[in-house]
Amino acid sequence: MSRDSLSPRSRLVHDALRDAGIPGEIVTLPDAAATAALAAAALGVEVGAIANSLVFWSDGGPLLVMTSGAHRVDTAALAERLGRTSIVRASAEQVREATGQVIGGVAPTGHPAPLPTVVDEALAEFAEIWAAGGTPHTVFPLTFDDLVRLTDGQVAAVD
Known part of the structure; x- marks a missing residue:
């Protein structure tokens, strides 16, 4: 797509x-793919190959966590691994302010300013992954x- x-x-x-x-090209899907399962179905890939952007x-x-669509983030365990006091889900307003994007379409890049980012080590299992x-x-x-490299992310287990 141009x-x-x-x-x-x-x-x-x-x-x-x-x-x-x-080099990856942005693809526009006919229907919204606001969840990993919807994106995987639309692309014909495993749900684990979807890189969910969770703020x-x-x-x-803000903290951006790029997690495999097959995982849920264990915020308490992740906070402990990262040496942070706590990690809680950002509000829709906080997501929009930090990324300039809406929940369900947050990309790992293109934000007003770079975000500290954690990348789920499980995504390494896939030769190709897909992100919003x-x-x-x-x-x-x-x-x-x-x-x-794009996110300057810290690789860690998130579940």
């Missing part, structure tokens, strides 16, 4: 991908290594 045909939010993601040297609030600021492209209707492919 950059010009993308929404403004997805254009920011597209530009960040190109700046990082990541949490931790120690006074800035809206609930857009996704793009990349590798685990590209995701870690």
